[in-house]
Amino acid sequence: MQKQCTRCRITKPLSAFNRRTASKDGRTAACGDCIRERKQVIYWAHPGERERASKRATKAKQRRFAEEPGYRRAFWLWTATKRRTTIPACATITAFVPICREADEKGAGYVLDHIVPLRHPEVCGLHVPWNLRVVKRETNLKKGNRFITCWNRT
Ligand SMILES: [Zn+2]
Numbered sequence: 001m002q003k004q005c006t007r008c009r010i011t012k013p014l015s016a017f018n019r020r021t022a023s024k025d026g027r028t029a030a031c032g033d034c035i036r037e038r039k040q041v042i043y044w045a046h047p048g049e050r051e052r053a054s055k056r057a058t059k060a061k062q063r064r065f066a067e068e069p070g071y072r073r074a075f076w077l078w079t080a081t082k083r084r085t086t087i088p089a090c091a092t093i094t095a096f097v098p099i100c101r102e103a104d105e106k107g108a109g110y111v112l113d114h115i116v117p118l119r120h121p122e123v124c125g126l127h128v129p130w131n132l133r134v135v136k137r138e139t140n141l142k143k144g145n146r147f148i149t150c151w152n153r154t
Contacts, residue, residue, distance in 0.1 A: 001013070003025070005031035005034055006029040010031070016031050016033070017030075022089050061075070068097065069105075070096075070097040070098065070099075071097055073100035073112075074093050074100040077096060077100060081118075081127045084118060085127055091126075091127065095128075098129070099112065099133075106134055111136075112132050112133070113139075114127070115131050116131055
């Protein structure tokens with residue numbers, strides 16, 4: 001599949017465009033080369049700005065960790081899940097805060113569990129807040145990756 005870059009106007013194969021889940025075709029409007037070039041221009045035009053921005057982001061994150069119950073867990077859950085599956089574009093870290101807070105409040109013996117597993121031969125669950133529940137750690141270990149398609153039997 002081919003696509004025209006909105007910046008350089010060159011038609012290139014889809015693989016030349018960076019991935020972007022929010023777009024209809026799953027790719028950015030400008031091609032990878034254009035984005036790389038633009039980033040270089042910005043980087044050299046503002047010395048030290050990238051480092052300052054990353055420090056600001058770290059600070060803001062840490063402040064949120066300290067102030068918002070459940071956010072720390074939601075953040076790490078997000079990072080860990082991102083490696084295993086594609087998170088739907090509609091989900092945000094903030095959306096997971098309530099369920100994470102619930103898990104935090106219940107204490108160390110409880111974990112978050114995907115009601116419909118993310119990886120399973122028969123079904124494919126989504127990493128969205130409504131597919132999560134707080135369960136006792138032992139319950140989760142016993143369940144493993146088994147999933148009984150009939151809801152009542154679980
Ligand atoms: Zn381009």
